[in-house]
Amino acid sequence: GAVVSQHPSWVICKSGTSVKIECRSLDFQATTMFWYRQFPKQSLMLMATSNEGSKATYEQGVEKDKFLINHASLTLSTLTVTSAHPEDSSFYICSAPAVGAGDTQYFGPGTRLTVL
């Protein structure tokens, strides 16, 4: 099946720094990718839709200047958490729709961000 990778798998940073998380579709092209945030023992909350070659679409309540998304190619989307603070600590997950079966999504393994 299709594979979506994320890098890094975990990161620890100091408050005030920026962190970039990569999401790659390894064996298929994805014009759209999704970014989710998952708090401990809670469900996934959609943050934004990443669109190749155009601006990302953010869900209500998500700060677009805080969570910068770039989808520069058909296999790569990046999420940059700018000026991170401890409340940004979370599990960030990306997904991409399957080719020809868009209602099925492939998920990355997630990135654990801890902001000290």
Next chain:
Amino acid sequence: GNSVTQMEGPVTLSEEAFLTINCTYTATGYPSLFWYVQYPGEGLQLLLKATKADDKGSNKGFEATYRKETTSFHLEKGSVQVSDSAVYFCALSPLRSNDYKLSFGAGTTVTVRA
């Protein structure tokens, strides 16, 4: 809007017990319905799906039937194993082209004891 309500856990079972996780949804039209599973330390994986009323999705001994009349998609397995310990998420996707946003339930943590 679209929403998914899922049975709260945690659920603890003995091996070979019967498992049911209830899921109901609210949506405009007829969405696609999914169960995703998240094993410890791993990302979400699609377990099964159904795209229209009365469809039955099945995989790894799990089944779920798309019930339009009760807007439900309950997950069942007749005999669970320790390896089924995971978090299970019910989800829906609207049946509109180019809109593949998933709405997730809260997740149900299942622990199977030997």
